[in-house]
Amino acid sequence: MTETTRTAAPLPEGMHLTPELTETLHEEYIHLHRHPELSMQEHETAAWIEARLDELGIDHERVGGTGVVGILRHPDGAEGQVVAWRADTDALPVKEDSGLEYASTARGTLPDGTEAPVMHACGHDTHVAMGLSAARVLSRHPEAWAGTVVFVFQPGEETAAGAAALLEDGLWDRVPRPAAVLGQHVMPARAGTVRYVTGDAMSLADSFRVTFRGRGAHGSMPERSIDPILLAAHAVTRLQGVVSREVAPSDRAVVTVGTFHAGLKENVIPDTAEIALNVRTPTPEVRAKVSAAIHRILTAEALASGAPEPEIVRYNSFPRTHNDVELTPSVMDALRAELGAEAVTEMPPLMGSEDVGALADALGVPLVYWFLGGFEGDELEDNPANHTPQFAPVLEPTLTTGVHAALAGILHVLGR
Ligand code: ZN
Ligand code: ZN
Numbered sequence: 001m002t003e004t005t006r007t008a009a010p011l012p013e014g015m016h017l018t019p020e021l022t023e024t025l026h027e028e029y030i031h032l033h034r035h036p037e038l039s040m041q042e043h044e045t046a047a048w049i050e051a052r053l054d055e056l057g058i059d060h061e062r063v064g065g066t067g068v069v070g071i072l073r074h075p076d077g078a079e080g081q082v083v084a085w086r087a088d089t090d091a092l093p094v095k096e097d098s099g100l101e102y103a104s105t106a107r108g109t110l111p112d113g114t115e116a117p118v119m120h121a122c123g124h125d126t127h128v129a130m131g132l133s134a135a136r137v138l139s140r141h142p143e144a145w146a147g148t149v150v151f152v153f154q155p156g157e158e159t160a161a162g163a164a165a166l167l168e169d170g171l172w173d174r175v176p177r178p179a180a181v182l183g184q185h186v187m188p189a190r191a192g193t194v195r196y197v198t199g200d201a202m203s204l205a206d207s208f209r210v211t212f213r214g215r216g217a218h219g220s221m222p223e224r225s226i227d228p229i230l231l232a233a234h235a236v237t238r239l240q241g242v243v244s245r246e247v248a249p250s251d252r253a254v255v256t257v258g259t260f261h262a263g264l265k266e267n268v269i270p271d272t273a274e275i276a277l278n279v280r281t282p283t284p285e286v287r288a289k290v291s292a293a294i295h296r297i298l299t300a301e302a303l304a305s306g307a308p309e310p311e312i313v314r315y316n317s318f319p320r321t322h323n324d325v326e327l328t329p330s331v332m333d334a335l336r337a338e339l340g341a342e343a344v345t346e347m348p349p350l351m352g353s354e355d356v357g358a359l360a361d362a363l364g365v366p367l368v369y370w371f372l373g374g375f376e377g378d379e380l381e382d383n384p385a386n387h388t389p390q391f392a393p394v395l396e397p398t399l400t401t402g403v404h405a406a407l408a409g410i411l412h413v414l415g416r
Contacts (some may be wrong), residue, residue: 036091064165324366
């Protein structure tokens with residue numbers, strides 16, 4: 001990419017949302033909000049996105065089951081510079097309590113067969129609606145850009161299954177190869193503002209399900225047992241030493257033991273104990289170190305009890321979210337030119353995790369992923385957090401800001 005064409009300037013006047021386009025944006029968002037689907041089950045959402053892309057005359061393909069990729073080619077026929085815009089599509093097993101007239105009453109079935117209420121409690125409905133509106137504006141204004149925009153409507157962000165499924169299904173072999181991947185995520189900041197991190201923006205994450213196998217016995221005869229509860233209790237305690245003793249204080253890491261299940265009755269020593277861990281680390285290097293320490297401790301505690309090696313299953317692994325250190329500041333300058341300097345601010349890395357980084361890292365191209373305010377309070381604590389029953393962003397200025405930010409970022413990478 002050449003930097004010569006990239007002076008940060010606001011969007012051309014005609015590319016701002018008109019009242020008619022704003023109405024469509026709101027209608028599409030409300031439709032999506034009312035029809036949330038769980039991760040990797042986004043069948044109706046995918047079909048609905050395809051119908052919208054058909055209306056816009058944008059070629060599309062199914063990828064990874066419920067993923068949809070739209071390829072917006074410039075009418076001049078030249079592939080030119082290519083940029084990918086990613087919007088995630090899945091919702092969560094959360095019962096909406098927003099009090100909104102268009103609140104979700106949907107239900108779904110979790111992979112284990114449990115029925116659950118479903119809500120767009122992470123705002124992915126805003127991401128889809130904003131992506132479609134950006135595509136609509138670009139289709140109407142070919143005079144403002146050149147090149148190709150690949151819109152990736154990605155399923156399964158919440159379980160980290162989606163980006164992996166797209167890559168497994170050959171996403172980047174099927175579409176023009178992008179020079180960068182862009183995207184945004186709504187967060188509990190003031191609507192109309194954008195926050196970003198340069199470099200490592202979010203945590204890598206891994207979950208582990210651990211089964212300790214002991215030997216059951218009558219509660220009065222512990223000498224005949226290998227007590228898996230004592231074993232697991234020691235393991236849980238010892239695991240707290242990983243972050244405090246093995247990770248540098250400057251490396252943000254978390255090891256949480258979130259579940260501990262063993263036993264049914266006080267006078268029966270059970271056969272097994274199960275724990276589940278959630279781990280957040282800032283870099284692949286720290287991830288490898290923490291993961292090795294966890295395996296070492298779990299195995300050593302089993303050995304200390306005279307128990308067999310525990311079963312350790314890793315799941316829900318999120319990659320790094322690394323914002324390119326050169327492209328990010330220049331894209332943010334473009335967003336500042338459009339939204340105003342005070343609306344776009346840098347912030348420290350977040351402990352949360354995302355799988356968008358895998359899409360860029362698979363190609364070795366830059367990622368620029370920013371956060372979009374969606375609420376009326378100035379402080380994060382004043383607003384509902386992602387994944388809570390109240391997480392329903394205000395329509396405006398959230399949605400319009402998101403569309404204009406998307407367009408500013410896309411045009412910046414394409415060059416004008
Ligand atoms: Zn989420
Ligand atoms: Zn999310």
